[in-house]
Amino acid sequence: MASRNTRILEAAARLIARRGVRGLRVEELAAEAGVSTGLIYYHFKDRTGILRHTLEFINDRAERYTTLRAPDEPPPAPREELGRILLLELQDTAEVRENSAAWGELRASAVFDPALREDLARATLVWVREVTALLGEVSPTAPAAKLAAAAERLTALLEGLSMRWLSGGLAIDRARTLMEDGIEAELSGLEPR
Amino acid sequence: MASRNTRILEAAARLIARRGVRGLRVEELAAEAGVSTGLIYYHFKDRTGILRHTLEFINDRAERYTTLRAPDEPPPAPREELGRILLLELQDTAEVRENSAAWGELRASAVFDPALREDLARATLVWVREVTALLGEVSPTAPAAKLAAAAERLTALLEGLSMRWLSGGLAIDRARTLMEDGIEAELSGLEPR
DNA sequence: GTCTATAGATGGATAGAC
DNA sequence: GTCTATCCATCTATAGAC
Numbered sequence: 476m477a478s479r480n481t482r483i484l485e486a487a488a489r490l491i492a493r494r495g496v497r498g499l500r501v502e503e504l505a506a507e508a509g510v511s512t513g514l515i516y517y518h519f520k521d522r523t524g525i526l527r528h529t530l531e532f533i534n535d536r537a538e539r540y541t542t543l544r545a546p547d548e549p550p551p552a553p554r555e556e557l558g559r560i561l562l563l564e565l566q567d568t569a570e571v572r573e574n575s576a577a578w579g580e581l582r583a584s585a586v587f588d589p590a591l592r593e594d595l596a597r598a599t600l601v602w603v604r605e606v607t608a609l610l611g612e613v614s615p616t617a618p619a620a621k622l623a624a625a626a627e628r629l630t631a632l633l634e635g636l637s638m639r640w641l642s643g644g645l646a647i648d649r650a651r652t653l654m655e656d657g658i659e660a661e662l663s664g665l666e667p668r
Numbered sequence: 669m670a671s672r673n674t675r676i677l678e679a680a681a682r683l684i685a686r687r688g689v690r691g692l693r694v695e696e697l698a699a700e701a702g703v704s705t706g707l708i709y710y711h712f713k714d715r716t717g718i719l720r721h722t723l724e725f726i727n728d729r730a731e732r733y734t735t736l737r738a739p740d741e742p743p744p745a746p747r748e749e750l751g752r753i754l755l756l757e758l759q760d761t762a763e764v765r766e767n768s769a770a771w772g773e774l775r776a777s778a779v780f781d782p783a784l785r786e787d788l789a790r791a792t793l794v795w796v797r798e799v800t801a802l803l804g805e806v807s808p809t810a811p812a813a814k815l816a817a818a819a820e821r822l823t824a825l826l827e828g829l830s831m832r833w834l835s836g837g838l839a840i841d842r843a844r845t846l847m848e849d850g851i852e853a854e855l856s857g858l859e860p861r
Numbered sequence: 862g863t864c865t866a867t868a869g870a871t872g873g874a875t876a877g878a879c
Numbered sequence: 880g881t882c883t884a885t886c887c888a889t890c891t892a893t894a895g896a897c
Contacts, residue, residue: 660853
């Protein structure tokens with residue numbers, strides 16, 4: 476599980492969150508992971524390979540801390556689950572901040588690096604679908620198209636707020652409030668008036 | 669007006685949109701602007717200086733194409749103006765795409781480069797205030813706090829959608845539709861029910 | 862699989878002439 | 880103000896031993 480390989484990817488996520496994709500130096504990564512540069516190239520071929528695998532790694536990890544639940548816990552109410560998922564990325568803890576920063580970096584990098592786009596698009600799709608499904612549970616009468624649109628907006632809003640937070644222009648509490656109210660707004664938009 | 673200095677900044681915006689902040693090479697910038705690297709350092713001191721001035725330049729330019737109106741034109745209706753401003757950044761024309769890409773890049777870079785944060789925060793504030801004011805004209809009875817929150821969400825949503833569009837995960841037409849409906853949702857949230 | 866050592870390339874920044 | 884020439888630091892990637 477915590478193979479050497481994984482240790483490198485954990486270190487990569489940590490460094491990307493700390494210095495950005497552009498600031499990621501292979502040598503520094505080697506030091507952070509406690510291995511040599513040669514080994515990194517042996518495993519990941521080149522710099523882009525490191526990035527691609529790190530993106531995948533980050534996705535899996537977010538999936539996990541988003542979905543994880545003790546086996547005997549009851550399934551949560553949809554509305555709570557929705558808030559939980561969308562607010563989870565707006566928390567000032569080391570792990571979440573690291574994931575959010577790395578995610579934002581990789582999204583920004585994908586604008587100029589086609590090699591990253593496919594993975595990113597796929598991960599986004601999974602994410603949007605999950606939120607769409609939850610919205611559907613909260614508001615069962617709403618048409619599918621409206622649910623999908625609301626999910627796309629809410630996740631895009633989350634990314635936008637997250638970037639502002641990370642770039643220092645928005646306090647975390649404010650970001651959370653804005654997100655919460657945004658969820659309410661979308662929800663009330665789903666109910667026919 | 670179109671001083672040598674301005675030509676360098678135009679070239680910088682062009683290159684940032686094409687290759688990203690990460691891909692901006694001073695030598696390449698010199699070539700694009702038709703000057704020497706020495707001159708660039710003479711004007712902007714260092715790489716960060718280039719970035720800072722380019723950010724400022726981009727702001728001014730967006731301000732201009734956002735606000736520009738023939739002197740004899742009547743002031744536009746607030747609701748139309750609101751849609752115009754928020755949808756203007758979602759257009760697949762060279763100039764807008766360039767501005768949006770550069771803006772997104774600078775926002776992403778600011779996460780790791782404190783030197784950019786202040787300018788960015790200030791520019792964002794101006795932008796949010798403008799949208800807040802327009803929302804206030806459309807919905808004069810809404811409380812100021814609600815107006816401000818809606819403006820923050822709409823501008824953050826715009827940035828989020830813009831990133832997805834530029835990173836290839838969202839078609840421009842879809843992005844525009846989502847934005848339009850997002851405006852409507854926020855507007856109806858402002859009217860007391 | 863893992864390391865050390867280093868080649869090879871690139872790019873930021875400066876000196877000094879004009 | 881502007882250019883040419885160049886230094887020097889940095890980084891990616893590989894070769895080859897263990």
